[in-house]
Amino acid sequence: MHKISSQISPSTIAKLLASGEKIALSEEAKNKIVACREYLDKRLKGGKETIYGINTGFGALYNKSIADKDLEQLQENLVMSHACGTGDEVPQEIVKLMMLLKVQGLSYGHSGVQLQTVERLIDLYNNNALPVVYQQGSLGASGDLAPLAHLSLPLIGKGELNFEGKRQPADAVLKKLKLSPVKFKSKEALALLNGTQFMSAYGIWCLLKAKHLLDAADTIGTLSLEAYDGRLEPFNGLIHMVRPHEGQQQTALRVRELLKGSALIKRKKEHVQDPYSFRCIPQVHGASRDAINYVNSVFLTEINSVTDNPTIFPEENEILSGGNFHGQPLAIALDLLAIALAELGSISERRTYLLISGQRGLPPFLATKPGLHSGFMIPQYTAASIVSQNKQLCSPASVDSIVSSNGQEDHVSMGANAATKCASVVNNLQRILGIELFTSAQALEFRRPLKSSPAIEKLVASFRKKVSFIKEDKVLHPEIEKSIRFVCETKF
Secondary structure, eight states: OEEEOSOOOHHHHHHHHHHOOOEEEOHHHHHHHHHHHHHHHHHHTTOOOOOTTTSBOSGGGTTOBOOGGGHHHHHHHHHHHHOOOEEEEOOHHHHHHHHHHHHHHHTTSOSOOOHHHHHHHHHHHHTTOEEOOEEEOOOSSSSSHHHHHHHHGGGGTOSEEEETTEEEEHHHHHHHTTOOOOOOOTTHHHHHHSSSHHHHHHHHHHHHHHHHHHHHHHHHHHHHHHHTTOOSGGGOHHHHHSSOOHHHHHHHHHHHHHTTTOHHHHSOOSOSOOOHHHHTHHHHHHHHHHHHHHHHHHHHHHTTSOOOSSEEEGGGTEEEOOOTTOOHHHHHHHHHHHHHHHHHHHHHHHHHHHHTTTOTTOOGGGOSSBTTBOTTHHHHHHHHHHHHHHHHHTSOSTTOOOOBGGGTBOOOOOHHHHHHHHHHHHHHHHHHHHHHHHHHHHHHGGGTTOOOOHHHHHHHHHHHTTSOOOOSOOOOHHHHHHHHHHHHHOOO
């Protein structure tokens, strides 16, 4: 059982998702939530104070006061009216992440929710009853309103849940789980709908994938270097010592480690220099590594923050309306992450192209009988198409804004669009690297009987258990799909 406390990290989240471990609030978190709710109730007892979102309307309706008798109805109305998402369903893994991050944000005791509300969200999480949420609808400011409304609907017995392998009405699932719908009190729905958990969940998912794919790109790029009969000098530590970007140094070191014991890399080379896509692996992969580390720092701060509004400070006797729900830090970071990952794909496709180009003793298109067989001609086309799509997806969302709520919300981050675009780039990069691996493993066979390093040969041997050397033309789609799965599932 994982206890929700003051800090959570991407690595902890990865373990929770992989293990299916259940979560619970720590006693400290429970006490903070209860104390904040009691403070809010006490503050409202006077009945004379007007506080945004608690006894007023929302957005441009902030100047409409709400009677005490209608405060609970106001919150239920908010969830229903804001559940306007559309488009594809958010993947269930990311929905579960949204739930976890929403619980984390509420656990700090600055949101004014009931303890029961947070624990009901935990009940759904622990029973793998996951709300149906849609990808489109958030502007990335005022919080991820539409997606979080869909996330919150099941708490009041509305909307749908993915449960036991199918979509079901939320009220029916609650009955099966012997759970009662929550009766919202003042401020609660606003606390649930305000926040950056849609952007944050996508961002953490992308980051976890990015770290894996960066390691994969380094390793597959090293295999391609060997298959292309490339040179080791560009990875010499002296080169990177005089331009000491951290990511560049780490990438060069990683390639040197991967090539220890290689006969291929040590043999005399006829060429004195390699093309950039091999020679500049440390500089290009390293820049992406540094970008990923920066993005990680942004999201580490975000997932350990309070991002709803207004924010309640019981000890300071303050209820403050601000803008912590604004997704601009995430939007910029997600745009950067997409660019960093797209570049890993771009340089990968260039290595694939060189391997099939008939250079350095390799047959054209890596075909055993070029002409009769087309070999690996078209996998490169596919990679090129995907790389081009990634370039299109990297047009930044964070520089866009559209006025909403009658001008009250006049600058928005578009971080949600940055998030879903970044996820598409992640999925595309998996495919591009799968094609490079498929190609470089084929090319390496033409270097036999020479061998690469033990690390690279172990990788190729593992890959060959899934994908065989292509001796003659066949339908390559299944082989490419197996290669992509191998990239996704292998620890590099």
